[in-house]
Amino acid sequence: MRLADHDGRATLLVEDGGVDVATASDGRFGPDIQALYDEWPAFLEFAEGAGAFPSVAVDEARLRNPVPRPRQVFAIGLNYRAHAAESGMEVPSTPATFTKFPACLTGPGAEVALPSGNVDWEVELVAVIGTRADRVAEADGWAHVAGITVGQDLSERVVQLAAGGQFSLGKSYRGFGPMGPVLVTPDEVDDPDDLALGCALDG
């Protein structure tokens, strides 16, 4: 399943456009995409039959952040060796877990005003948790993931390292968390543990 926020309305992306969730479900789900994650298993059940509903045209430029109001954002720093080396930092034995404060999240096509000349960027895999995950065994992790999407992690490097070494503030200026445009459920990919991410600059 591929889910997006099309101009403020939860929309299932299908081959020839999109299915408006609120219309197709007669108001049972949507239009607020964020509310779907609160009842994810029930929504998945509904979505299985959504291919039968009439589709509407989708304008890619109107796709917004598919997770606009997450309860919490866990950001894992220095999570692969090449990045730790590039940053001149040691690979931590426990994941370096900070946050991007949720108010910094924005849509995939956002124009972001840079607060200084010290802003860096990194492409990120974003996993959206769909069911309560508390003390979960590593092998059971994917069962709690509603879907994955792509994010940009903008960082004001001076503030990131100055704030007592706490990363979160320098990574949370307004607009520093573009996300989306599409949430993809894990069953849509061959192997969710083996995904390639890319980032193109100026084309």
Place this chain on the structure above:
Amino acid sequence: MRLADHDGRATLLVEDGGVDVATASDGRFGPDIQALYDEWPAFLEFAEGAGAFPSVAVDEARLRNPVPRPRQVFAIGLNYRAHAAESGMEVPSTPATFTKFPACLTGPGAEVALPSGNVDWEVELVAVIGTRADRVAEADGWAHVAGITVGQDLSERVVQLAAGGQFSLGKSYRGFGPMGPVLVTPDEVDDPDDLALGCALDG
């Protein structure tokens, strides 16, 4: 104004008990206390006249966290000199800003299971933001504060310092953020910039 969550219902505390917000407002506000912060100026206006409504008995043991689902939690570390010295750390020039992940928040009377023998505690002043605060001048800060309450900041010190030095994870075990029981608006105190906090252990 003194506001609390009494057994799941937003309640204004008055001299002889509490005014149930949903009942007194005929459903316009409450019973969900968190939703009040989304329309704080309108709620304040309603609350001014709430003294005229009949009050109900309040059981202190049934008061919960007055801010159960904040959008984001900004935690400021090493924010006074004595604490930095006690921690053997330098006072940072930029505030060390981390988060307590919102799922760790709990009520004021919570029983918290400690995950190890390395758990420390600190009493904290909690300021609850009631109106959008973006690039606010220091002098205008209090105008955005809905109210203040008290919190406990539990920390698993080994995880706090191990996780690449990022504090947030070790401060966010389940139950590590007891809050409340009462949200007090700034006008209720003589000088909100001069408040004393205390923490008693084992009576």
